[in-house]
Amino acid sequence: MSTQALPATTAAANTETHQYRHKSQRWQNARGYLGLALLIIWGLAPFYWMVVTAFRDVDYTFDTTPWPTHVTMQNFQAAFSTSTGNHFGRALVNSVIIGISTTTIAMLVGVFAAYALARLDFPGKFLILGAILGASMFPGVALVSPLFQLFSNIGWLNGANYQALIIPNISFVLPLTVYTLTAFFSEMPWELEESARMDGCTQGQAFRKIMLPLAAPGLFTTAILAFISSWNEYLLSQQFSTNITQPVTVAIAQFTGALPRQEPYTTVMAAGTIVTVPLIIMVLLFQRAIVSGLTAGGVKG
Amino acid sequence: MSTTATQTAPPTRSRKRGPKSLNAGQGRRGVLLVTPTLILLAVVIMYPLVRAVIMSFQKDSGLDPATGMFSEGGFAGTQNYQHWLLQQCAAAGGTTQPCPPGTLGSQFYDALFVTLFFTVVTVFFEIGLGLWFATIMNRTFKGRGLVRAAILIPWAIPTAVTAKLWFFIFAYEGIANKLLGGVGIKPLLWTGDAWPARFAVIIADVWKTTPFMALLILAGLQLISSDVYEAAQIDGASKWQTFTRITLPLIKVPLMVAILFRTLDVLRIYDLPAILTNGGGGSGHATTTLSILVINQIRAGFNSASALSTLVFLLIAFVAFIFVRFLGADVVQRPPGKEAAKRRWFRRQPVAAEGE
């Protein structure tokens, strides 16, 4: 199906007969694999170092042997230990709750807005587009104080008020969500929607049944972007979370060494490793959905 | 406000075209559909923004010499803005003086330069690497799922952890210098000297956010029908021609969205330089970005910080304007009709012609 996605594809089963084509194909193959190798090193080398450090005995924190030495699990135990008041396990659950809520709501709200912006005409459209873009221009650090007072006044800063974290997160990812989706929606072959409507679908039905499935890669990509930004959010969470709602980013920042001024690098790296793994799994699960799209869809040919 | 609304009404040309004319109630529906977005943004972004603008015209509280307590500063006019833009710092007797080195005010233009420098360099590298990664991710080969996951790892690690990780890597006795030593390069003061410190931030940021770029570009690549490439291949277009004449125009919109948002992000960069170098390096502030300046100033006086935040906002708005106006990050105004889609879809003809 998608084997011909690009002419330069390394593994594309291109059965051109010309000899020189064969040669260049093999050369391209080699180059492709080299690129692949570089790319994997690029992505994984610092991560590898994080994992190596995560498994290293805290006494040997500053060891620079490039392979695992003084291997121990104690950093992972330390990360999950609740004896010093850390609740990393709970924080992981919190981050998942916050991430999923943020992504779901932002996608729902964002799809509506993007559809309207890409497909409908109404007064004030450009004002709205400008305002949405403008929302990602203000330095995030300057939002903290006013919001803190607002949330404090309405009593959101104690107990299990997850909305104090979810609502700001949604607003942070919304501009990107709306713009990305608008871009995808406006690039899609809407003539399909029109023909569906000729066949008697309403605009809503046509959108749901025909266009949404086609937009799936864009939607999944956007959802992953939204989830990861929420997963990474730190600045506001650190101010607005309580002992109950604390997400992982805040929990990690609170790791300490056994003594004041001692920096618990190894525990932080262990925690970083733990936090990264669920996302890798998520990407592995969804990667088929991220990359399906038109090549597999109904518009081909 | 009403005048702007009328001004910004979309061209009547597109209103008459396409499926829209089939539907009379779409104006109301459109407004209805964007309302939730606007409400959320109003609460979390507009409210603080408006407040910041209000505060920026107030003086910071000053110390009452009689009581030793802070008292409110009162209306400041544009004094806070002059402080930053004209480098006017307070001097004895209520007069002003040029900001002495070591004050936050004196670092405004340096921070502006550093921020713009970070933006240009990181976005440049991210585009290049992002395109390359996306092309690879778009291919079919065994284990591509794993490769995709590998590419996304940097982005999945929370920034706070990333910064610590790189801080650790770039320590003088850290692994970066050790590896450099392995190839005969003298150890660098990664967090001490101006340019190594800047590049430490850039390397970390590019490493972290290229996946974002790559993912958005990949989603754009997915929208390109393979027919287009087959046709180009048959026409004998070279690889480069295929890329510049087909791929690039077809992914232009998602690419531009990615670039636009990355630019807006880097212009507000805070965590990485704050944790990695604490804004230091060089003569003391080589990696101080505008957002670091904002947060330092918040600790020293909220109202001047509000003025600075507003300036950053205006700067970013200006950059966004340049983008949309001259570089064609034109996601906002594509006439969403059939014609546009068609135009994009069948743009390969000229390539074929040139390929011969």
Place this chain on the structure above:
Amino acid sequence: MAHRRTTRRALTALVGVAALSFTAACGGGGSNTSSSSGGSQQGADSRGPITFVTGKDNSGVWPPTIDKWNKAHPNEKVTLKEQSDNADQQHDDIVQHMQAKDASYDIVTVDVIWTPEFAAKGWLVPLEGKFALDTSKLLKAPVTAATYNGKLYAAPFASDGGMLYYRKDLVPNPPKTLDEMWKMCDIAKKNNMDCYAGQFAKYEGLTVNATEAINTFGGKVVDDKGKAAVDSPEARKGLQMLADHYKNGDIPKQGITYQEEQGRQSFEAGKLLFLRNWPYVYSLASTEASSKVKGKFAVAPLPGVSGPGASTLGGHSEAISVYSKHKATAFDFLKFIEEDAQQKFFMEKGSLAPVVEAIYSDPALVKKAPYLPTLLTSIQNAVPRPVTPFYPSVTKAIQDNSYAAMKGEKSVDQAVKDMQSAIQSASQG
């Protein structure tokens, strides 16, 4: 071309939004700095449950302490609220809660450098009258650091001071003066080691080290009234010493990237002859498996011009929020943590330097932590960092200018002048 026109419209619209905010600005108003401390007497006699706020409790000293209190005072229970491990974030967190007049922060733990700022903002209850605290048994420096405008605003909880870690296998008699120490750098050279490091990366640690140098030579950053006073020959001498010895390599070139942990790492790896650091290094360097200096090092007071040098004071105090509803309970809790039993426990369990002088000679504790007498000398000679409500600006002025001076990017003379005018400008508000 239609693209362009509409683009411009989108941007015009954006400007419209900005203008709208501006209009709103003229209608509104208000400020969040409280100018009065009118609330300070409110709830002065009332008792009840309170919340105790502190930075991340590394060594777990608080839960047992609070349990002990709660058992004795079932109707005035204390709840622990931990903040992050990062000092800046602890500071900002307190600021946020105070600005919101949050009654749920009854006692806040303040770093010695924040007391004047919070006091001048009217957020802390002065410890006078009904709340007068007996400070006769306490060390002087921490009390001075908690005093602003002649009033005590916080109860010292733990102190801290810098000490000189040295390799006793190579240097049998620790240097008493700076001159002696720099001369001993020959020993380092002979052994292929670096000579001296402190905390010279650009962060709060640099302020600590730079003010130590300035104070040791008799200079001052600000005077008793909080006015800039750094432009003096003494301050120049202090900074010049750092710049000279950085230039000649006694302080290694990577020294300007060192925070506490990097210095400790270098010392433990046997690459450093002298290290200025806090007490925490002692137990780590003696016990860590990777330490190559176990049993080979000792501590001495920081060397000065002719005797012990002036360490910069570290540590934390506890202050009562003016917004607290149960101030009487809060005050009793402050007295409770100043008691010998608690102070000893903090030292035993968390290696937190006591603020009660007598504890430093407790034989059991000295046996466990042999550095205590040295630390006492250090704290007795300690100078608080500049006591000023404009601390964030002052520390920035010190850091930026002394960093530039050390690296030789500006002359010491210029750096001191710039420091002076930056501090002056900051306190004009």
